[in-house]
Amino acid sequence: MKILFVYPGFQRHAASNPELLDFVPMKEYLGSPSLGLAAIAGATPRDWTVEYRDDRLEPADRPSDADVVAMSFFTPAATRALQLADYFRAQGKKVVAGGIFPTMMPDEVQPHVDAVVVGEGELLWPGLLRDVQNGQLQPRYVAGAVDVDQLPPPDLSIYFGSENESFRPDDYPLQVSRGCPLSCHACALPGTMGPKARALPMSHVLAQARQIAEGGRRACLTEDTGWLPGTAGSKRMIELLRHLVDNGRPLTVSYIGISMPMILAAPSNFLKLAKDAGVDMFYLVGGFDPVTMNAFSGENPRAYLRAVDAIKKSWDHGIEPYTSFLLGNEGDDEGTVDRMLSFATESGIKKAEFAVFTPYPGTPSWHKLLAEDRILTRDWSKYNDANVVFKPNKMSPEALHQGYLRLWREFYATRPEVCERSEYERTIQF
Numbered sequence: 357m358k359i360l361f362v363y364p365g366f367q368r369h370a371a372s373n374p375e376l377l378d379f380v381p382m383k384e385y386l387g388s389p390s391l392g393l394a395a396i397a398g399a400t401p402r403d404w405t406v407e408y409r410d411d412r413l414e415p416a417d418r419p420s421d422a423d424v425v426a427m428s429f430f431t432p433a434a435t436r437a438l439q440l441a442d443y444f445r446a447q448g449k450k451v452v453a454g455g456i457f458p459t460m461m462p463d464e465v466q467p468h469v470d471a472v473v474v475g476e477g478e479l480l481w482p483g484l485l486r487d488v489q490n491g492q493l494q495p496r497y498v499a500g501a502v503d504v505d506q507l508p509p510p511d512l513s514i515y516f517g518s519e520n521e522s523f524r525p526d527d528y529p530l531q532v533s534r535g536c537p538l539s540c541h542a543c544a545l546p547g548t549m550g551p552k553a554r555a556l557p558m559s560h561v562l563a564q565a566r567q568i569a570e571g572g573r574r575a576c577l578t579e580d581t582g583w584l585p586g587t588a589g590s591k592r593m594i595e596l597l598r599h600l601v602d603n604g605r606p607l608t609v610s611y612i613g614i615s616m617p618m619i620l621a622a623p624s625n626f627l628k629l630a631k632d633a634g635v636d637m638f639y640l641v642g643g644f645d646p647v648t649m650n651a652f653s654g655e656n657p658r659a660y661l662r663a664v665d666a667i668k669k670s671w672d673h674g675i676e677p678y679t680s681f682l683l684g685n686e687g688d689d690e691g692t693v694d695r696m697l698s699f700a701t702e703s704g705i706k707k708a709e710f711a712v713f714t715p716y717p718g719t720p721s722w723h724k725l726l727a728e729d730r731i732l733t734r735d736w737s738k739y740n741d742a743n744v745v746f747k748p749n750k751m752s753p754e755a756l757h758q759g760y761l762r763l764w765r766e767f768y769a770t771r772p773e774v775c776e777r778s779e780y781e782r783t784i785q786f
């Protein structure tokens with residue numbers, strides 16, 4: 357039998373706001389897909405034939421000889437995913453959906469598919485396929501958080517096989533742990549992977565690293581959980597970095613996700629280890645933590661100074677802080693845009709991206725804003741950090757949107773040299 361894996365398309369910043377391409381003269385860059393489908397492909401029994409389609413590159417709603425269509429998607433792709441599900445079911449295919457959005461909103465997805473997988477799906481996947489073969493597919497499979505010691509490594513070859521001249525991602529994600537004990541208001545990770553940090557076995561991490569290195573790609577570690585002091589994820593991150601140092605850097609890392617409090621809390625030798633392992637860039641996740649949420653409200657000078665210190669500490673260790681600014685937190689007002697721009701100049705940030713605060717379904721913010729009747733739309737295609745989908749606390753939705761555009765425009769207007777450097781073009785994902 358045959359499975360068609362589909363990665364549904366979604367809009368990024370420039371597709372939602374084409375004027376951005378005038379402000380920031382770089383090409384739109386499509387990054388690698390998330391790990392979800394590769395993880396399921398790695399758990400697929402070898403007697404199944406596999407095909408993969410990336411709907412961002414070519415519309416996936418084309419005829420197929422597959423028996424099962426499997427999709428994994430997050431909120432920005434949910435609208436398109438449900439359209440694709442309807443299309444494939446009309447073709448007589450069995451459609452299975454998993455990933456962040458189906459885990460958070462299974463009832464929203466259920467009417468469009470034959471089965472929803474809630475939680476981490478790898479370990480129940482072979483059983484689900486047996487149910488397909490036996491004509492006993494169930495409408496819902498609830499996995500929860502799995503025992504990571506049992507996990508097969510993801511199969512990234514399905515992604516590598518989809519590359520062509522116009523689509524060659526610079527890096528692919530590498531995961532060292534799952535779950536997070538914190539509950540940052542805007543984050544979906546604890547809701548999808550559980551509140552306990554579980555380190556993947558080192559053999560699993562190295563199997564991912566080997567695939568990426570042998571494919572001639574770089575690895576990005578997008579999640580910031582590897583920096584939470586004393587957690588299993590942090591221990592595994594240190595082990596991976598030591599492995600890279602001790603073995604002559606067999607893998608190149610493009611960037612690692614981190615937040616300002618984590619930089620401030622990280623011992624200097626941890627940051628030095630990252631630098632020695634070849635890490636030249638942090639992806640600095642902003643707007644989720646107390647430092648960045650308060651630094652730009654204008655009412656907390658101490659948080660502002662701590663944010664300056666975090667950027668300085670990153671530079672001092674030779675690691676460039678590529679900073680993500682989230683506009684629209686509860687304390688943000690129209691003055692926040694100027695404060696963010698001043699901060700970026702004062703702290704020497706060369707490269708940044710700007711996002712509209714988005715209450716992703718299932719996060720603490722989603723539940724709060726829903727309870728306060730401040731959700732403006734359930735058009736999931738607008739939940740992509742580039743549209744305003746809620747009523748902000750201290751400004752109008754229009755002012756928030758204009759502020760977001762002004763951040764992009766004014767930040768890059770003063771840094772024309774950044775736009776001329778190709779490595780930036782590859783990593784800023786419009």
Ligand code: SF4
Pocket residue numbers: 536537538539540543544545546579580581644
């Ligand atoms: S933002 Fe990072 S630290 Fe906060 S809950 Fe999400 S994964 Fe955990």
